[in-house]
Amino acid sequence: MIKIAPSILAADPLNLExxxxxxxxxxxxxxxxxxxxxxxxxxxxxxxxxxxxxxxVTQLPLDVHLMMDHPxxxxxxxxxxxxxxxxxxxxxxxxxTALLAGIRKRGRMAGLALKxxxxxxxxxxYLELTDLVLMMTVEPGFGGQKLDPRVxxxxxxxxxxxxxxxxxxxxxxxxxxxxxxxxxxLSVAVMGTALFGQKDMAECIRRLHGIKNE
Ligand code: DX5
Ligand code: ZN
Numbered sequence: 001m002i003k004i005a006p007s008i009l010a011a012d013p014l015n016l017e018x019x020x021x022x023x024x025x026x027x028x029x030x031x032x033x034x035x036x037x038x039x040x041x042x043x044x045x046x047x048x049x050x051x052x053x054x055x056x057v058t059q060l061p062l063d064v065h066l067m068m069d070h071p072x073x074x075x076x077x078x079x080x081x082x083x084x085x086x087x088x089x090x091x092x093x094x095x096x097t098a099l100l101a102g103i104r105k106r107g108r109m110a111g112l113a114l115k116x117x118x119x120x121x122x123x124x125x126y127l128e129l130t131d132l133v134l135m136m137t138v139e140p141g142f143g144g145q146k147l148d149p150r151v152x153x154x155x156x157x158x159x160x161x162x163x164x165x166x167x168x169x170x171x172x173x174x175x176x177x178x179x180x181x182x183x184x185x186l187s188v189a190v191m192g193t194a195l196f197g198q199k200d201m202a203e204c205i206r207r208l209h210g211i212k213n214e
Contacts, residue, residue: 001209002178003029003188005063007170008054009045010143010192016050017057019196026201027209030063030085032170032190035078037068040089041141048077055082063188065113065170067140069093079106087111087134087168090122100129111168115140116148120157131165132188133158138171143192147172152184159185175207182211 006028011019020031033051038044051062061084066074071088072095078086086103090096090112103110112126113134123133135154138145151169158167169181170190178189189208198204 002182002186002211002213003166004195004205004208005030005032005168005188005190006195007032007034007143007190007192009034010196012196016054020054020058020060022201023195024058024060027205028060028195028201030061030188031058032063032065032192033083035064035066035068035074036141037070040069040092041067043141048074048081051078051081051083061085063087063111063168063190065111065134065190066092067113072099075099075102079103079108083108085109085111085132087113087132089113089115089140090126091115091118096126097129100126104129104131109166111166113140113170114154116151120154123158127161127163127165132168133163133165134168134170134190136171137169137173140171143171145172147174147177152181155181155186156184175204178208179211182213187213 006023036043036045063085064083065087100110109131111132112130137147137151166187168188174194
């Protein structure tokens with residue numbers, strides 16, 4: 001069954017606890033926290049303190065996505081704060097191997113993310129060190145964008161290469177394009193605007209969980 005990870009980037013920043021509790025009650029599987037450094041992407045979002053407070057108000061795994069040039073500066077802070085999965089970008093200016101190994105050493109899921117324009121080959125050297133590969137389906141930085149269909153072949157390619165970790169996508173995912181992503185091997189869907197805009201999130205999650213994996 002596809003896992004749904006609501007992105008709090010699309011939640012009400014003045015009512016995060018309320019929106020996270022709504023998502024948990026609605027049957028969402030993970031909470032996706034977009035962290036941005038205003039350098040790797042032209043936006044700024046969420047601190048480790050926010051993740052620490054979130055870990056006190058939800059039982060859901062916190063799936064933290066570091067959109068940062070130098071994630072090594074914050075990996076320990078987000079692990080200390082309670083991140084269950086911590087994802088760094090393959091395009092970051094860091095020692096990817098050491099960071100992924102360090103995340104796993106602390107018993108958490110190590111994730112590696114690719115921007116839409118980065119070829120799938122960029123993750124090949126690291127696949128053994130990851131528990132999750134995150135395929136950005138929009139240019140990272142902002143919610144509410146349109147899914148980039150070019151990324152579907154990267155999801156398919158990773159699946160066909162026999163990758164056994166989680167395959168996650170993030171950006172522009174809606175009810176009307178999720179089935180096609182699942183058919184191509186997606187196992188975790190990050191959804192922001194399409195979820196927090198729902199009148200009845202639980203009904204929506206029931207429909208999404210009903211989508212058959214391939
Ligand atoms: C981009 C962000 C968005 C957000 C979800 O950096 O990561 O992808 O999580 O966006 P929407 O609102 O399109 O689901
Ligand atoms: Zn994200």
